[in-house]
Amino acid sequence: MTTDDDNADGVIYRTPGEISSQLMQRDVELRQNEIVTRWLEETAEMGIEMTLERFNYVATKTTGQAKTVSEFDPDSTSRQKKQLHPQDAEHEDRLFRQIWSLIRCGNTQEAQEVCRECGQYWRGASLIGGEPYQHPLLMSHIPMGNMEDAAQGNPHRLAWKFAAYRLSQEKSINSYERAIYASLSGNVDPMLDVGTSWEDHLWANFKALYTSKLETKMKEESAKHLFSVNTSLATFLPKFLKTEEGIIAELKTSPNITVRQEAADKYRVIQSHIILATLNNLFLEINQWIHSSSQRKGPLLRFAAHLVLFYYGQGLPSNSEHTPVLHACQNILSAYIRHLVTTHQGNLVALYVAHLPSSLQVDEYARFLQGIKEKSQREKYIQAAERMGLDTQEITKRTVQLITEMPQEVASRSVTSQLSDTDRDRIRGIEFFSFDQNHWQDALLHANALSRAFLLTGKLEGLVEISRILPLDIVEYLGHTPSPLTKNAIKEHLCYQNYMEAHNYASLWQQHHQNLPKQPAPPSGNKYSQELFYATKKKQYEDELEKWRQVDDDLSFKAAQSILDLLKTQGGWLVNLDSEEPSSSEDFLQRDQIRRRCLPNLFFLAHTILYESGRFADSFELATLIADEGQKMYTLFTGTELKQFLHLIEQSSLANLAESSDPFGLEQ
16 A cells, blocks of 8 residues: 555545545535535435336337337437337336436435336446446555455446436437436436426536536546546536526526426525525515515414524524624514414414514513413413523513503593403403512502502592402512512502492492382271281381491491591502602602592592481581691692582581581580
């Protein structure tokens, strides 16, 4: 064996097989061309399936017609310039189609088997003449003692390739036979003649490109080594001058209408960009597709999203780059996430949101959660976000913010406005904060914000629903928190609870007060039975009336007392909750509007309860509260309202005077 040390010029032996192997290892461009070719072969479908029979030129042999060949060697048709019998030609065409389909799929070995099954051993051998020659005795890296393998490949491969090329140029033979040998010699045109699809034409071009590049580089490398072959025949082989970009562009304008139409197919456009490694243009183009309503197809979006994730895994493009390409990738993922949401595949949303930048994760996942209605589903998806490492605290806040954002409605003095479905959704949005005690402070803050909105629009029922959805022990749990924000939130929440309690007692009193027992009518005659029946009914009425008065007194006392307790709240109801809060803040202004809207109503309601229950003197306490300069509640009334209330106090004074000599209840 000759080594580097044996040669003064540093040149060592290299067989064609070694040269080919080393070229594939170090030449990236050549390797990429081979990968594309192999990929197109592996994804190809069998064009023809047939049952093979042993091929014997039966019809030609028996007819002896002048127009048919008289000899049966492989070159008889081209040499004699005659044809096979139509029956034999049909059989041969079927054979060539089958062989071509197998070669198109990259399965040369099975193509040889087909040839042998048909009795054409010579044709099977002709399919493998292009393998580079190598022999253990001539290979530089094999020790002298390890030469059990026999020689492989064809030492005259260039002669074979030249013959295959000449055969592919022969116009008189079957087009599929020409295509078979064209694929083995790098002659593109015969392959294009039988190709029917975009993939077929792409494979033919890349097959020719790969073959041409390999032969050129092997010729260059062979000249550098002591082992060489006659490369003069390589001069006569076809030179493929197209580039990868030129091939893709040519298919777009192919004269074959099917190829031209398929070249515009979205998936094939994506494949073209991947082949050319033009990833930036690929993602920008996909981004344009998904913004077209006609192109929002689920399978395409899914494929595009996974393509983005694949290249994310390869570090392309970098998430640290703020480029149009990166934004396009993010838009593709976001579009697929929205597709998952609309097709009710919520279990997958967290997985894909996790691949978005952190600046987009919160808003994207929050918008998904915004549409989830069931409490169990909400908790499930929050847990899924935690498993994927998403910031559930910020997501929860953003979700509730999206749900609770509501347009400004016209404020009303009424407290009987009905809740809409949207209102109920906003209330139930607080559920997102109930899953984790660390979020309970946020739950209370949002509950207070919603309570203010509902009171300003006269929706007292909203406060009732909020109290039902908040955790029962939320005040007790948060009461241990020293944060001023938490303490103020608890104070405000308790103010709303007191207001709701006062209205609840007042509502119970009103319902009971309106159901006064009906006095029975006296009998129309003087019969004893009628008198007895009337006496029984009257006694029953008096008993019911007594019970009614007892309940009425109890309810009126509780209702009036709950309102008075609210009006006497230390520091004022919804006042001085936060000493550092500026008077121009939105929350402060909302609470001020609520006081002006709700407290006058409570004064009028309390007077009605006291007056109707005959507690005239107690109503004077209401006037004292209004006139108190400490809280200055009179500033909450309009001029008309103050006049109306003074008139009611006057009525109470006259009623009290009718019962006693103390019109203002001073002697009590």
